[in-house]
Amino acid sequence: MQLSNKDLLSIHNLTTSEVCKILTLSTKLKALQKAGTAHKLLAGKTLGMIFNKASTRTRVSFEVGMYQLGGHALYLNDSATQIGRGEPIEDTARVLSRYVDGIMIRTFSHDSVEQLAKFSSVPVINGLTDLLHPCQALTDLFTIQEYKDSFQGRKLTYVGDGNNMANSLMFAAAKVGMDITIACPAAYQPNAEILELAQNDALCTGAKIEITNDPLKACEQADVLYTDVWASMGNESETNIRATALKDYQINAQSFAVAKPDAILLHCLPAHRGEELTAEVFELHAQEIFDQAENRLHVQKAIMALLMSPENLL
Numbered sequence: 001m002q003l004s005n006k007d008l009l010s011i012h013n014l015t016t017s018e019v020c021k022i023l024t025l026s027t028k029l030k031a032l033q034k035a036g037t038a039h040k041l042l043a044g045k046t047l048g049m050i051f052n053k054a055s056t057r058t059r060v061s062f063e064v065g066m067y068q069l070g071g072h073a074l075y076l077n078d079s080a081t082q083i084g085r086g087e088p089i090e091d092t093a094r095v096l097s098r099y100v101d102g103i104m105i106r107t108f109s110h111d112s113v114e115q116l117a118k119f120s121s122v123p124v125i126n127g128l129t130d131l132l133h134p135c136q137a138l139t140d141l142f143t144i145q146e147y148k149d150s151f152q153g154r155k156l157t158y159v160g161d162g163n164n165m166a167n168s169l170m171f172a173a174a175k176v177g178m179d180i181t182i183a184c185p186a187a188y189q190p191n192a193e194i195l196e197l198a199q200n201d202a203l204c205t206g207a208k209i210e211i212t213n214d215p216l217k218a219c220e221q222a223d224v225l226y227t228d229v230w231a232s233m234g235n236e237s238e239t240n241i242r243a244t245a246l247k248d249y250q251i252n253a254q255s256f257a258v259a260k261p262d263a264i265l266l267h268c269l270p271a272h273r274g275e276e277l278t279a280e281v282f283e284l285h286a287q288e289i290f291d292q293a294e295n296r297l298h299v300q301k302a303i304m305a306l307l308m309s310p311e312n313l314l
């Protein structure tokens with residue numbers, strides 16, 4: 001097991017023990033941060049952060065995380081760089097690799113991230129594509145572990161659009177042996193190729209993966225309820241058609257009535273109250289949701305430390 005100098009593009013590419021290693025270091029780094037103990041594992045290192053889409057949490061948590069690890073982060077967006085003027089990703093990768101020690105990218109096409117990683121000589125971290133959001137799903141595992149202690153025998157139910165979050169949560173659950181049910185309309189199912197890969201991963205861990213179009217039944221006996229926006233970044237022109245197609249795929253009081261009595265609610269944020277969830281359940285479960293948002297910081301610090309420092313330092 002060697003994460004040093006690797007890329008993190010998809011949870012599917014990690015082994016179960018690598019996932020556990022990330023979660024273990026996240027726990028340690030969170031405790032050190034809370035205790036006010038310095039942990040400058042990336043002193044003198046720089047992370048380049050390419051953003052072709054908007055972000056609050058990802059940008060701030062990576063930037064603050066690098067600072068807390070003793071390093072520095074650069075925010076590189078379309079309008080301030082030659083990326084927005086069409087400089088090829090292959091050239092951007094090779095140029096940035098001469099300056100920085102790691103690259104985080106948030107963009108549209110997953111192929112662009114694969115291409116960036118292929119041409120970079122430094123680790124590349126996927127900060128969200130149309131297909132996957134691995135840093136969020138690893139954070140979600142960490143948050144579930146904090147609230148529920150274990151993954152085996154637990155059930156996560158995702159209700160809504162079968163988007164990048166649904167895809168990444170399938171990979172995450174499959175790796176740690178947690179059952180996952182995705183409730184979505186037939187036209188908004190998760191990516192079929194990812195489902196197949198996750199099902200293969202699940203064979204090794206015993207996780208059950210279920211896709212259904214019955215949102216209420218999906219929530220029965222769930223330990224974790226999860227939802228995300230109906231129209232992701234890049235789908236804005238479909239907002240109205242999606243609102244109609246997904247109107248029954250909401251997490252609300254009825255969802256909690258059939259879930260386990262101690263079920264928690266997670267949402268990667270930003271949330272659209274009155275759409276994928278009600279304002280009522282959001283406020284009842286705000287503690288969990290904002291713990292989840294905070295945990296982006298701790299988990300991404302662990303990811304950066306493992307990828308960007310020599311393995312023997314950790």
Ligand code: CP
Binds near residue numbers: 054056057058136268
């Ligand atoms: N959850 C998440 O990635 O949030 P941002 O879009 O604000 O980064």
Ligand code: NVA
Binds near residue numbers: 165
């Ligand atoms: N599915 C959402 C997640 C945002 C963090 C999107 O891609 O816009």
